[in-house]
Amino acid sequence: xxxxxxxxxxxxxxxxxxxxxxxxxxxxxxxxxxxxxxxxxxxxxxxxxxxxxxxxxxxxxxxxxxxxxxxxxxxxxxxxxxxxxxxxxxxxxxxxxxxxxxxxxxxxxxxxxxxxxxxxxxxxxxxxxxxxxxxxxxxxxxxxxxxxxxxxxxxxxxxxxxxxxxxxxxxxxxxxx
Numbered sequence: 001x002x003x004x005x006x007x008x009x010x011x012x013x014x015x016x017x018x019x020x021x022x023x024x025x026x027x028x029x030x031x032x033x034x035x036x037x038x039x040x041x042x043x044x045x046x047x048x049x050x051x052x053x054x055x056x057x058x059x060x061x062x063x064x065x066x067x068x069x070x071x072x073x074x075x076x077x078x079x080x081x082x083x084x085x086x087x088x089x090x091x092x093x094x095x096x097x098x099x100x101x102x103x104x105x106x107x108x109x110x111x112x113x114x115x116x117x118x119x120x121x122x123x124x125x126x127x128x129x130x131x132x133x134x135x136x137x138x139x140x141x142x143x144x145x146x147x148x149x150x151x152x153x154x155x156x157x158x159x160x161x162x163x164x165x166x167x168x169x170x171x172x173x174x175x176x177x
Contacts, residue, residue, distance in 0.1 A: 004041045004055040009102045011056075015148040018058045021080050026124040031061070035078055035122050038063055042076075047100050049076075049138050051145030054101050060146045066138035067131075079127070082119035082143050087130060090114035093137060096160070096167060097151040106167050108160035109151050111140050 007013050025031055034057060042050040042063055052061040060081045067075040093113035096106040115136045119127045131139055141151055155161050 001036045001040045003044045004037050006041065006045060006050075006054050006100045007056055009099075009150060009152070013053050013056050013058055014101055014145065014150060016053060016058045017148050018053055018060045018146045021059050021061060021120075023081075023120060023124055026080055026120055026122070031080075032122070034059075034061065035063075039076070042100075045100050049142040050100065051142045053145050053148075062139075062142040062146060064135070064139045064142045066135035077127075077139075078122040079117065079119040079139070079143070080121070082117055082139070082146070084140060084143055085116045086112040087114040087116050093133060095134075095137065096171070097137075097141060098164065099141070099151055101145075102150060102152060104164055105152075106162065106164050107152055107155040108157060109141075109154045110156070111137050111154070113137075115140065 021031060034052065038050050038052065038055060041055060048066055049062065049064040052059045062079045062082065063076055064079060065074055065076045069075045090112040092110045094108055094110035097109045098106045113136055114132050116130050117127065117139055121127050144151070152161070
């Protein structure tokens with residue numbers, strides 16, 4: 001396993017629409033190595049998610065957290081070729097988002113709070129599940145990367161975009177969680 005370099009905002013790989021991974025390649029050594037390296041990279045960078053283009057691989061693969069298991073431990077999902085749809089009755093949830101590819105900055109983004117996700121997991125099994133609240137936000141953020149979209153593109157009020165250090169000093173702590 002290896003810790004990979006994370007692409008920063010401005011690198012063209014972050015603005016590409018990523019290519020699909022063929023289902024028969026999911027269990028192959030190349031994709032499996034990328035998944036392991038991405039997970040190790042995400043942990044090393046203290047991220048809650050990571051998308052393949054963030055490590056210079058323009059393929060439709062993301063790791064997303066934000067959930068916990070029954071014992072309260074963090075739970076992460078590997079999502080290959082994910083498709084997200086907003087569920088009926090969804091509202092909007094806003095929060096200050098950050099990103100490993102936009103280090104040191106945070107911005108207020110509002111997203112649908114209820115989504116359905118269809119994807120393949122790391123074994124090639126089909127997934128179909130619903131997410132609410134924070135985990136739904138995390139998955140949308142990571143999947144945006146697969147379409148060349150960064151959270152900064154979704155900030156509507158530019159006065160709510162700034163450096164983490166300043167946000168921690170001057171903004172409402174509940175908004176930063």
